[in-house]
Amino acid sequence: MTPRVREILNWYGADNPGVLTNLARMLNQGKLAGTGKLVILPVDQGFEHGPARSFAKNPDGYDPAYHVELAIESGCSAYAAPLGAIEAIARDYAGEIPLILKINNSDTLFGNKAPISALTSYVDDALRLGCVGIGFTIYPGSAERKHQYEEIAQAARAAKEAGLVVIIWSYARGEQLSKEGETAIDVIAYAAHIAAQLGAHIIKVKPPSAHIEQAAAAKVYQEQGIKVSTMADRIRHVVQACFNGKRIVIFSGGEAKGTEELLKEVSELAQGGAFGSIMGRNAFQRPKKEAIQLLTNVMEAFAGKKL
Template sequence: MTPRVREILSWYGADNPGVLTNLARMLNHGKLAGTGKLVILPVDQGFEHGPARSFAKNPDGYDPAYHVELAIESGCSAYAAPLGAIEAIARDYAGEIPLILKINNSDSLYANKAPISAMTSYIDDALRLGCVGIGFTIYPGSAERKNQYEEIAQAARAAKEAGLAVIIWSYPRGEQLSKEGETGIDVIAYAAHIAAQLGAHIIKVKPSSAHLEQAAAKKVYEEQGIKVSSQVDRTRHIVQSCFNGKRIVIFSGGEAKSTDDLLKEVGELAQGGAFGSIMGRNAFQRPKKEALELLHKVMEAFAGKKL
């Protein structure tokens, strides 16, 4: 156990030894073990976007074993997926990498400004499959946010009692947010803070833009001189918004982008104090050799190496 990992665990003083052990399992696994940084491979896109949109670019990805092997070979800190994908690999890869069960999911067959995720698995499933934690998506700004917050409140309580870590995907969406506003710095910082207040151990958000969506927030940002012009500054502010950096905040890879653009963004996130990345499509849609090289470079960035 490194001093940095001990420091991070000290921020979660209300949690039982089971939760702390499972957080430590992620923080002490893979190429970033002991650094306090995480790179997680999430593969819930088949459920969310459909199999062809997710896996046709790299047909090996239709097989759940491909993804867990990619996570293991690349040295990821953990692998996250919905119930079916975890059940398909849990026995054969037991103990080889920390697993996160994504317990709510939505599909894209019904178009809606803010998707409504359904509970698709439960705490008992996570325990049965040997997972270290649960993943859950909320949509701050959605008309359905009340139900989502209540669902994760109940699920998080049960998970923590069972010794499982709680990871919240916090994606702002809704009729009152513009498309640009969904990744505006004020909105992303707010969404991250909401996840922290809901009891998340690990918070996942998208990288933000310099756009300020809410007039009341814009006034404060300008009056207080909060720096938002660079990705480094914005990342620093998002981490600060999560209990002054005392919650683990990791950033999604987002839409597919070129390797150079992706690594530039990752470097800026790392400089801004991000705790890591949770990168799906930008990794598994590439050929395996290319995906491994990319993930290694991402890990190097979070380890402090200039790309």
């Protein structure tokens, strides 16, 4: 147990030893073990976007075993996926890497400006499959947010009682937000803070842009001189919004992008104090050798090594 990991665990004083043990398992796993940083491989995109859109670029990805092997071989901190994908690999890879069960999911077969994910599995399933935690998506700004907040409140309480870590994907989206506003700095910081208030141990948000969506927020940002001009500035602000940096905040890789562009963004995330990345399509849509090299470079950036 490194001093940094022990420091992070001390932030979660309300949690039982089971939660702290599972959080420590992730923080002490893989190439970033002991650094206080995390890189998680999430593969819920097949459910969220469809199998062809997710796996046709690299057909090996149709097999759930490919993804967990990629996470293990690259030295990731954990692997996250919906119920079916975890059930397909849990026995064969038991104990090799921390598993996170994504307990709610949505699909793109029904378009809806006010998105909502369905509960697709439960805390009991996470325990049965040996997972360290549950993942859950909320959409702050959605007309359905009340229902989502109430669902995660119940699921988080059950998870914590069972000693499981709670990871919240917090994606602002809804009729009153512009497309640009979904990644605006004020909106991302707000969405991250909401996840912290809902009791998340780990918060996942998108990297923010310099756009400010809310007029009331823009006034405060200007009056208080909150720096948002660089990605590092914006990441620093989002982390600050999560209890002054006392909650783990990780950032999604987003849409598929070129290696150079992606690594530049990761370097800026690291400079801003991000706790890591949760990177799916940008990794598993590449051939395995290339994906492992990419994830290695990402981990080195968070470990403080120059790329």
